[in-house]
Amino acid sequence: MAKEKKTALVKSQERLGDNVFSMWIQAGDMAQEAGPGQFISVYSKDGARLLPRPISICQLNRDSGELRIVYRVAGEGTREFSRYQAGDEVEILGPLGNGFPQVSPEKTALLVGGGIGIPPMLELAGSLSCTKLIVLGYRDQVFMAGEFEPYGKVYIATEDGSVGTKGNVLDAVREQGLTADVIMACGPVPMLRGVKSHAHAQGIECYLSLEEKMACGVGACLACVCSTKDVDSHSNVRNARICKDGPVFRAKEVEL
Amino acid sequence: MNTAVTIAGVELKNPVMTASGTFGSGQEYGEFVDLSLLGAVVTKGVSNVPWPGNPTPRIAETYGGMLNAIGLQNPGIDVFVKRDIPYLKQFDTKIIVNVCGKTAEDYIEVVERLGDEPVDLLEINISCPNVKEGGIAFGQNPKAVEAITRDVKGHAKQPVIMKLSPNVTDITEMARAAQEGGADAVSLINTLTGMKIDVNKRTFALANQTGGLSGPAIKPVAVRMVYQTAQAVKVPVIGMGGIMTTEDALEFILAGAAAVSVGTANFHNPYATADIAKGIQEYMAAHKIEDIRELIGAVK
Numbered sequence: 001m002a003k004e005k006k007t008a009l010v011k012s013q014e015r016l017g018d019n020v021f022s023m024w025i026q027a028g029d030m031a032q033e034a035g036p037g038q039f040i041s042v043y044s045k046d047g048a049r050l051l052p053r054p055i056s057i058c059q060l061n062r063d064s065g066e067l068r069i070v071y072r073v074a075g076e077g078t079r080e081f082s083r084y085q086a087g088d089e090v091e092i093l094g095p096l097g098n099g100f101p102q103v104s105p106e107k108t109a110l111l112v113g114g115g116i117g118i119p120p121m122l123e124l125a126g127s128l129s130c131t132k133l134i135v136l137g138y139r140d141q142v143f144m145a146g147e148f149e150p151y152g153k154v155y156i157a158t159e160d161g162s163v164g165t166k167g168n169v170l171d172a173v174r175e176q177g178l179t180a181d182v183i184m185a186c187g188p189v190p191m192l193r194g195v196k197s198h199a200h201a202q203g204i205e206c207y208l209s210l211e212e213k214m215a216c217g218v219g220a221c222l223a224c225v226c227s228t229k230d231v232d233s234h235s236n237v238r239n240a241r242i243c244k245d246g247p248v249f250r251a252k253e254v255e256l
Numbered sequence: 257m258n259t260a261v262t263i264a265g266v267e268l269k270n271p272v273m274t275a276s277g278t279f280g281s282g283q284e285y286g287e288f289v290d291l292s293l294l295g296a297v298v299t300k301g302v303s304n305v306p307w308p309g310n311p312t313p314r315i316a317e318t319y320g321g322m323l324n325a326i327g328l329q330n331p332g333i334d335v336f337v338k339r340d341i342p343y344l345k346q347f348d349t350k351i352i353v354n355v356c357g358k359t360a361e362d363y364i365e366v367v368e369r370l371g372d373e374p375v376d377l378l379e380i381n382i383s384c385p386n387v388k389e390g391g392i393a394f395g396q397n398p399k400a401v402e403a404i405t406r407d408v409k410g411h412a413k414q415p416v417i418m419k420l421s422p423n424v425t426d427i428t429e430m431a432r433a434a435q436e437g438g439a440d441a442v443s444l445i446n447t448l449t450g451m452k453i454d455v456n457k458r459t460f461a462l463a464n465q466t467g468g469l470s471g472p473a474i475k476p477v478a479v480r481m482v483y484q485t486a487q488a489v490k491v492p493v494i495g496m497g498g499i500m501t502t503e504d505a506l507e508f509i510l511a512g513a514a515a516v517s518v519g520t521a522n523f524h525n526p527y528a529t530a531d532i533a534k535g536i537q538e539y540m541a542a543h544k545i546e547d548i549r550e551l552i553g554a555v556k
Binding site: 002003004005043047048049050051052077093212213214215216217218219220221222223224225226234235236237238239244 | 277278279280283284285287288300306307308309312313314315316317319320321322324326329331332335471472500520522523524525526527
């Protein structure tokens with residue numbers, strides 16, 4: 001479908017933890033067309049903040065045309081979004097990027113989310129019909145973990161050891177002896193690097209969702225590139241656009 | 257009502273163009289805007305061989321603007337000619353190819369390759385602040401501006417627009433030098449060199465340390481430079497720098513720009529170019545302006 005920029009209505013806003021917020025948006029067609037791993041651009045109403053904030057889609061309700069984003073307040077733009085209440089207008093563009101692929105029902109997928117990379121894994125978990133093992137990593141404060149429980153067994157890692165395995169997501173994977181046919185992950189780059197090398201060592205197919213500072217969000221400005229193993233057809237150099245060619249890539253295609 | 261303007265003998269259906277580097281070669285924004293509504297599409301800079309550009313982060317938002325240090329990443333002239341020109345040819349708009357290089361020979365190679373392509377105008381980038389060689393090195397000294405202009409003109413089949421940098425003491429000197437070298441038009445302004453520091457990480461916001469500032473924050477500087485340049489040279493001036501709205505575009509036209517380029521605004525509003533083209537018509541109707549040429553340089 002055509003991407004579009006439009007004014008949508010906020011359905012609800014909820015604080016999930018320190019600086020982490022959940023917003024449902026009445027997005028119409030955009031919610032119907034979007035898939036797991038895609039993102040939307042959210043625009044500030046302050047004309048001095050020109051660039052949209054790319055935020056992953058956390059959940060879709062195609063029947064009602066609603067989509068949910070869960071995001072961390074990282075600056076003034078996201079702080080503004082966190083103040084929106086039900087009935088407020090929000091400017092959005094989407095759906096953007098290429099999301100996660102489907103997995104055959106007889107397979108087992110290991111879904112790994114770290115920090116603010118956890119939200120997109122929820123729609124993915126809900127959309128995959130295969131067996132799912134879900135590993136969620138947090139610094140300290142756990143959010144959204146309970147929402148994953150209907151979709152598979154959930155394993156938690158916290159850096160401070162307050163919940164689940166003390167350490168990172170890979171410590172949890174090893175401690176629990178988790179294995180799968182495919183790994184799908186979203187989170188900070190050091191985590192993704194670890195997941196990629198774990199998948200490579202185990203010979204497991206792996207998909208990673210990347211992020212980078214973006215301007216256009218649609219593939220024109222070449223701000224959000226990542227290094228690729230081979231020359232990619234669009235850039236003709238070893239740079240893929242995270243916003244347009246990603247944000248989800250096969251792990252073996254990207255260099256982190 | 258006439259909205260057409262002429263740049264170096266090439267008639268644009270209206271004065272609204274895209275600013276190089278913000279619009280790719282049109283494919284991505286073609287999903288939002290009918291490119292046939294625009295006077296011209298100015299492509300991302302293209303060089304003789306593929307350029308990888310700079311490390312990330314390549315952009316940072318600033319108050320009322322943004323810094324970029326993309327570093328002229330582009331696929332090189334071969335891919336550009338095969339893929340991007342045929343795409344743009346589908347539309348009823350003029351094609352302006354922005355050309356970048358590290359040496360005069362690089363520019364000449366690209367310009368010669370484009371000689372037999374269906375390209376209407378060339379825009380020579382001698383003002384990119386984000387590459388170590390070429391780019392701005394050609395654009396900060398009047399003798400160098402004149403020399404590169406003359407070199408390019410000697411090999412170009414299409415009319416040549418020289419794109420000027422604002423990072424100079426007196427931009428009119430560079431514009432005069434370009435004119436002296438045979439430029440058919442000048443375009444200005446490229447971005448202003450800037451820097452942002454991330455106080456939490458205590459490092460530069462851009463991997464390149466410095467970047468080019470664009471967006472509405474630079475508009476008054478750009479309008480002033482377009483006004484001064486339009487007074488100083490006889491060749492047409494193409495104005496750009498922070499145009500977000502119809503009113504912004506009109507400021508440049510009234511200051512002396514024969515056409516305008518919309519850049520950073522595309523990131524904020526993917527429909528910005530078409531909105532502005534339509535807005536100019538509405539302004540002309542409301543103010544009973546029969547011919548847009550009545551507005552060009554009308555404020556003296």
